[in-house]
Every structure is written in C-alpha cells, then in structure tokens.
Amino acid sequence: MHFTEWNSSRLVRNSMRRGKRRNLLTPSTFSLLHAVDFADRFIYQILPPLRAGMIVLADRYVYTAFARDVARGVHPDWVRGVYRFAPRPDLTFFFRVPIDVSLERLLAGRAKLKYYEAGMDLGLSTDLVESFRLFQGRVLEIYDQLAQEFDLRVIDASHDIAGQQKVVRRMTGEILREYDHQRARNRHGSSATAR
Amino acid sequence: MAAQPPHAKRWHGHGLPYLDEKPLPGHLIVIEGTDGVGRSTQVELLRGWLELEGYAVSNTGWTRSPLLSETIAEAKAGHQLTPITFSLLYAADFADRLEHEILPALQAGFVVIADRYMYTAFARNAVMGADPEWTQEVFGMALVPDLVLYLEIDVDTLVPRVVRGKGMDYWESGLHLALSSDIFDSFQNYQRRIIAEYKHLAREFAFITIDARESINKIQAELRAHVSEYLRRAQGGFQPQADVPSKPKV
Numbered sequence: 001m002h003f004t005e006w007n008s009s010r011l012v013r014n015s016m017r018r019g020k021r022r023n024l025l026t027p028s029t030f031s032l033l034h035a036v037d038f039a040d041r042f043i044y045q046i047l048p049p050l051r052a053g054m055i056v057l058a059d060r061y062v063y064t065a066f067a068r069d070v071a072r073g074v075h076p077d078w079v080r081g082v083y084r085f086a087p088r089p090d091l092t093f094f095f096r097v098p099i100d101v102s103l104e105r106l107l108a109g110r111a112k113l114k115y116y117e118a119g120m121d122l123g124l125s126t127d128l129v130e131s132f133r134l135f136q137g138r139v140l141e142i143y144d145q146l147a148q149e150f151d152l153r154v155i156d157a158s159h160d161i162a163g164q165q166k167v168v169r170r171m172t173g174e175i176l177r178e179y180d181h182q183r184a185r186n187r188h189g190s191s192a193t194a195r
Numbered sequence: 196m197a198a199q200p201p202h203a204k205r206w207h208g209h210g211l212p213y214l215d216e217k218p219l220p221g222h223l224i225v226i227e228g229t230d231g232v233g234r235s236t237q238v239e240l241l242r243g244w245l246e247l248e249g250y251a252v253s254n255t256g257w258t259r260s261p262l263l264s265e266t267i268a269e270a271k272a273g274h275q276l277t278p279i280t281f282s283l284l285y286a287a288d289f290a291d292r293l294e295h296e297i298l299p300a301l302q303a304g305f306v307v308i309a310d311r312y313m314y315t316a317f318a319r320n321a322v323m324g325a326d327p328e329w330t331q332e333v334f335g336m337a338l339v340p341d342l343v344l345y346l347e348i349d350v351d352t353l354v355p356r357v358v359r360g361k362g363m364d365y366w367e368s369g370l371h372l373a374l375s376s377d378i379f380d381s382f383q384n385y386q387r388r389i390i391a392e393y394k395h396l397a398r399e400f401a402f403i404t405i406d407a408r409e410s411i412n413k414i415q416a417e418l419r420a421h422v423s424e425y426l427r428r429a430q431g432g433f434q435p436q437a438d439v440p441s442k443p444k445v
Contacts, residue, residue: 015266015287024262026294027213028336032287039279073213074336081208081332085279 002049004041006060012036020116027072030116034065035082042086055179062086063094063146071138072122091175093168094147095157099136103129204301207313208335211294221301222429223338224422225312228346229389230367231357232407233414237346238310240415241422245306253300257311260291271366278323285316286333293337301338306426313337314400318392322385323372342425344418345397346407350387357382 007016012033019025019033049056062083069079097105106113115121118128119135147154153171155164204219226241228234238254245252258267267284270276276284300307313334320330357363365371368378369385397404405417 012266012284012287014269015263019262024291024295026290028211028290028294029262029287032283032290032333036280036283036287039277039283040275043277043279075209075212078209078332078335081329081335082283084326084329084332 002045002054002056004045004056004058006064007034007037012040023115023121025116025121027069027074027121030072030121031065031069031074031079031082034069038062038065038083039085053183055176058089061089061092063092063143063150063152066146067139067142070142071119071135088150091172092150092152093155093171094143094152095155095164096140096143097157099133099140101158102136103132204341205339206335207337207339208332210338211336214294214298217302219298219301219338220304222306222342222426223297223301223309223340224306224425225309225314225340225343226346226418227311227314227343227393227402228407229318229348229353229386229393231353231360232346232348233356233411234310234346236411237415237418238308240411241418242308244415244419245308245422251303251305252308253296253305254308254310255292255296256309257315258285258288260288260295262291263288276371278320278325281323282316282320282325282330282333289313289316289334290336297338309340312340312343314343314393314396314402317396318389321392322369322388341429342421343400343402344421345393345402345404346414347393347397347404348390348407350383350390352408353386354383 016033016037019029025033046056046058065079065083066076070076103113106117113128113132117136118132119138120128120131122131122135124134125131143152146152155167157164204223226234226238235256238256242252242254258264263284267288270280270284297307297309316334317327317330321327357367363378363382367386368382369388370378370381372381372385374384375381396402403421405414405421407414409417
C-alpha cells in the first residue's frame with residue numbers, strides 16, 4: 001500500500017509559498033502550480049507502485065482541481081485537459097459535508113481560515129467567513145456535478161466516523177475482490193512469478 | 196475576447212474566462228528561435244528602435260516570472276524533471292507572465308516583444324516525447340500573438356556560435372534525453388530535432404521565417420521591415436522607418 005497527499009511535492013513548494021504569501025496567484029497559475037505538484041507525485045509516487053501491482057491511496061486527486069479551479073473561474077475543459085495524463089482511479093470517495101459543518105470543523109482546529117481556501121483572491125466578500133461560504137458553496141456544487149460525471153462514491157461525512165468507515169471498507173472490499181483473486185493466482189503460480 | 200479591429204486578439208484555446216473582456220489595443224510580437232540563435236540581441240535592438248519610433252515597449256522572456264523562475268532553476272539543477280512536470284512548470288511561468296505582464300501591457304497599448312512564446316514549449320515538448328495535443332491544450336490559456344518572427348538556423352552554423360558564446364549547457368544539449376553521452380553529439384542531435392519541430396510549427400502557425408545565418412544587422416533590418424509592415428497594417432497607414440542600424444547597440 002502506498003499513500004500520497006495533495007500539495008506535498010518539494011518541487012513547487014517555494015513557488016507555492018511565495019505565491020500564497022504575497023497573494024500573487026491567479027486562477028490559472030494556482031491551477032498550474034497544483035498540477036505540477038500533482039504531476040511530480042504522480043510520476044514518482046503513484047505510477048511506480050501501481051506498476052508494481054500495489055494499492056495507492058490518494059488523499060485528494062484530480063477532482064480537487066476540477067472543483068476548486070473551476071470555482072475560481074478556469075475553463076472546465078482546460079483543467080481536464082491539463083490533467084489528462086492521470087488515469088481514472090478504480091474507486092473514488094467523495095466525503096461530503098455541508099459548508100457549515102466544514103466551517104465549524106476548520107475553525108475548531110485552528111484560529112483562522114486561509115486566504116486561498118476562503119477564495120479571498122476572487123473578491124466575493126471582504127469578510128473571510130462569508131467569502132469561505134460563497135467560494136466553498138461553489139466548490140461543493142461543482143463536486144456534486146463531478147460525482148455524477150465521474151461516478152464518485154458520495155459518503156455523508158457529517159455522520160459518525162465509524163459509520164463512514166464501515167461503508168468505505170465495504171465498497172473498497174468489493175473493488176479489491178478481483179485484486180485479491182489475482183494476488184492468490186500469482187502466489188500459486190511458478191516460483192519465478194511468486195512474490 | 197471582444198473583437199477589436201483592425202487587429203482582433205484571440206485565445207489559443209479556452210483562454211482565461213475569468214478575466215473581464217477588456218480591449219487590448221497593444222501589439223504582441225513574438226521572436227522565436229532555438230538556443231544561441233541570437234534572439235536576445237535582436238530583441239534588444241528591436242526594442243530600442245521601436246522606442247525611438249515613439250512606441251511604448253515592454254518585453255518578456257521565457258522563465259522570467261518572479262513566481263517560477265527560481266523554482267525552475269532549482270528543479271533543473273536537481274534534474275528531477277520529467278516531460279510532464281517540465282511542461283507544466285513552463286506553462287505556469289508563462290501564465291504568470293501573461294497575466295501580470297503581457298495582458299496589462301497590451302491593455303495599455305504597448306508593443307510587447309516576447310523573447311520566446313508558447314511555440315518554444317511546443318517544440319521542446321515534442322522532442323521530449325510529451326503528447327503534442329496535450330501541450331497545446333495546456334497552453335490553451337495563451338493569447339495568439341499578432342506576429343511571430345522565427346529566426347531559423349541550421350545546426351552547422353549554430354554550433355560554432357554557441358561554442359564561441361556561452362558554451363554548451365546540459366539542457367540546451369538535450370543531455371536529459373540521453374541521446375548520447377557526448378555533449379557535442381547530443382547538442383547537434385537535440386538541436387537538429389528542435390529545429391525540425393520549429394519547421395513544422397512555422398507552417399502550422401504561419402511564422403515569418405528569417406534566415407538567422409545572416410549578419411546581426413541584416414537580420415535586424417528584416418525584423419524591422421516585418422514589424423513596420425505589421426504596424427502599418429494594424430494602424431491603418433502609419434509606418435515607422437525601417438532603417439538598417441549602422442552599428443548594433445546592445
């Protein structure tokens with residue numbers, strides 16, 4: 001099993017930091033910098049384990065960009081084009097919460113919302129919380145459309161964690177059944193292919 | 196983008212839909228050509244001449260965005276780039292300059308001279324093996340320039356210029372493609388491929404090709420003639436004087 005997380009590659013860390021600190025990012029550079037980050041992790045962290053037959057668990061994938069960047073105003077077809085090198089996942093969960101719940105959870109964890117997560121760059125409102133509501137409302141609407149378009153499994157994330165895990169594990173188990181068969185076949189194969 | 200005769204601007208692809216449609220009365224002139232062909236010298240001469248002719252001129256160059264230039268330099272030094280990350284970094288640099296330099300200058304009526312444009316990415320990506328359609332999609336946010344002047348050279352003429360100049364470097368020699376372990380062979384091979392790609396692009400995107408084997412003055416005179424002609428048409432009559440410089444001022 002291999003785990004990878006959004007916005008964690010070292011390659012663009014400095015540009016991202018510089019851009020965010022000085023509020024220099026435009027919707028297209030915001031989008032492209034995240035695409036570089038994703039591409040770097042895709043090539044070095046996602047592709048090799050997949051080729052080796054491993055399971056990759058990705059915390060956010062291209063759909064984050066499809067929702068967030070389009071909410072910022074880039075063309076939906078353009079951002080899909082940018083990420084065309086990334087294969088469709090075998091299974092995608094969309095953990096969905098109403099804006100008020102996400103707002104409450106974020107503010108419980110830290111003092112302040114971040115400039116870009118609140119969509120302050122779009123000038124929707126000068127109030128951080130109000131801007132967050134408006135921007136993340138747009139993001140959520142787009143996610144709902146993406147869930148249809150890309151068959152994302154929607155998990156009601158306002159429920160208790162144990163309940164969500166149960167659903168997630170059941171769905172993952174179904175997808176992995178074929179994978180387990182394959183592994184079993186490999187194990188019983190010749191010594192040359194056994195691992 | 197709203198139509199603005201006589202030189203309406205258009206996007207290469209989907210453009211930047213979040214920007215207000217503001218008129219862009221300026222002119223976007225691109226100078227393309229491979230490494231070591233003399234682009235920067237020509238851009239400087241062209242800039243000086245246009246300023247003397249009374250134009251407000253702004254220039255922009257590849258990987259010069261404040262947001263990305265350091266990151267690109269670091270990534271190149273670390274050799275961790277792949278064709279996809281390479282392309283996307285260049286695209287981010289380009290988008291940053293497009294929105295912060297090129298579009299504002301065009302709105303203010305400047306003549307913008309771009310030392311390299313999206314075609315550099317098209318040529319390099321094709322040689323690196325990135326999907327050409329994908330590259331064009333990524334650069335769909337670009338504005339189509341009003342004029343593309345391409346400085347064409349052959350590898351045999353290019354080699355001594357580069358050797359006498361700043362020398363052969365890792366990337367310009369295409370060593371990242373592992374075409375050869377010998378830098379000289381690799382340079383020739385890589386640049387030959389880049390030039391062949393430019394040739395296709397010149398046809399596809401109607402570049403004006405200029406023979407870069409000529410002297411600096413002769414090339415500059417040709418560039419000026421084409422720029423004058425373009426500006427005359429764009430402005431409906433007025434034509435700056437396309438004198439050959441007696442001595443290049445760099």
